[in-house]
Amino acid sequence: MITKRLLFIGTMAMSALLAVAFTLEVSEAADPNAFNRLMKPPSKRNPPPAKDGIHDPESVGAEALQPPKEAFSAMPKGKSGNYVDWVQALADQKIAPRFDRLDPEAKPILMDLNIVREVKGSMPNVVYPHKQHTEWLDCSNCHPAIFIPQKGANQISMAAILLGEKCGVCHGKVAFPVSECRRCHSQPKGKAATTKAEAGAAAAQPAAQPAATAGQP
Amino acid sequence: MAIERKQWKSAIVIAATAWMAVLFGFAPSEATAEYGDVVMNEYSDEAGMRPVVFPHWFHRIRFRCKVCHADLGFKFQAGGNDINMLKIIDGEYCGACHNGDVAWSVENCDLCHSGKAGTPTQVHESTLQKLIMPAGGAPKK
Known part of the structure; x- marks a missing residue:
């Protein structure tokens, strides 16, 4: 009872x-x-694996894997994506990713060449910096399959990028997303006649730390 | 008589509790995983394993894109590489590092195979996914 x-x-x-x-x-x-279908509130950013909706909370991995916040806390903040500025993190030597699978001393071969693309619409022209890209990638990653290495040979549109082609092969998947318009559309129209070097200096400004490139701490 | 009524009451309470537990347990939760997390479920579900979750961010801290995407031959496409365990233990793809030498070895099945069953192959939070397959994952491709 x-x-x-x-x-x-x-x-x-x-x-x-x-x-x-x-x-x-x-x-x-x-x-x-x-x-708000597409925007996450700050409280839902970088959740630990067990709470991210993709990992099975029952799995061993969900408990054992590193929570992203733990890794990101020491890195410069970004506006979108992982909310980390990867290019800046590399320039500041906050991270030291290997350029070779086995050799921690291997250095990338950097190419400092900016490509200015005059765009049709009202947006500022696009300045593409090879430098930041060659920090991470090999020439063969983009050339010739994604971009033909020849002036005027590549038709690029935002539609193609949004569908995951051209720049969209990385930007919008892993590299900073297309919502950060100004990081590419960075050169005011009418300045198109300026030399590539000048334009580049302006565009590469956020990550311009020449002495610190490719360094291993 | 009084006891009977009490029993009846507690039966209702238990039923209501159970109902609410069910409601909470199955409430749909939206995925808020890391930008660039790749889910690979080409063979896992069929084989009774959890799908693989590849955290791009974690690997990016340790290796530049070139190591996997140029040297190891990973194509820039989720599900486009036809990776299986045989290739991995033979040292291809993930197995180039996950061999107990550069990184931990394949016997740690559950560290990769840690996704929710039924999660389709995808690059999580990609622009394409947001445009075409919104909210809570997409139908199996």
Whole structure:
């Protein structure tokens, strides 16, 4: 009889707790401002594996893998993507990714050449810096399969990029997403006649730390 | 009589509790995984394994893109590389490093095969995914 009563009290308490939680959930869901399909609130950025919705919380990996925030805390902040500025992190030597699978001393061969693309619309021209790209990549990653290394040979459009072609092979998947318009569209129209070197200096400014490139700490 | 009523009451409470537990347990949760996380589920589901989650960010801290995408031959496409365990233990793809020498070896199955069952192959949070396959994952391709 006593155990029955205890059981009853226990279930009552549990259901009361659940009811409170349920009401809270409902009131949150009823907030018309809560709907935002594509944007994550800061509280939902860089969650640990067990809470990221892709890892199975039951799996060993979810517990054992490193939470991204732990790695990112020492790196310069970014506006989107991983919310980390990878190019800056490399320039500041906050990270020292190998350029070779086995050799930690291997250095990339940097190419400091800016390509200015005059765009058709009202947006500023695009300045493409080879320098930051050759920090990470090999020439063969882009040439000739994605970009023919010849002036005027590549038709590029934002539509193609959004569909994951051309720049969109990386930008919008792993490299900074296309929402950061100004990082590419960086040269005001009318300045197109300026030399490539000048334009480049302006465009490469965010990551311009020539002495620190490719360094291993 | 009184006891009977009590029992009836507690039965209702238990039923309500169970119902709410079910409701909470199965509430759909949206994926908020890292930008660039790749889910590979070409063979995993069929083979009864959890799909593989590849964290780009973690590898990017340690290696430049060139190491995997030029030297090891990974194409820039989720699911485009036809990776299987045989290739990996023969030292191709992931196996070039995950061999107990450069990185931990293949016996740690669950560290890679850690995704939710049924998650389709994808680059998580890619522009393409946002445009074409919004919210909560896409149908299996």
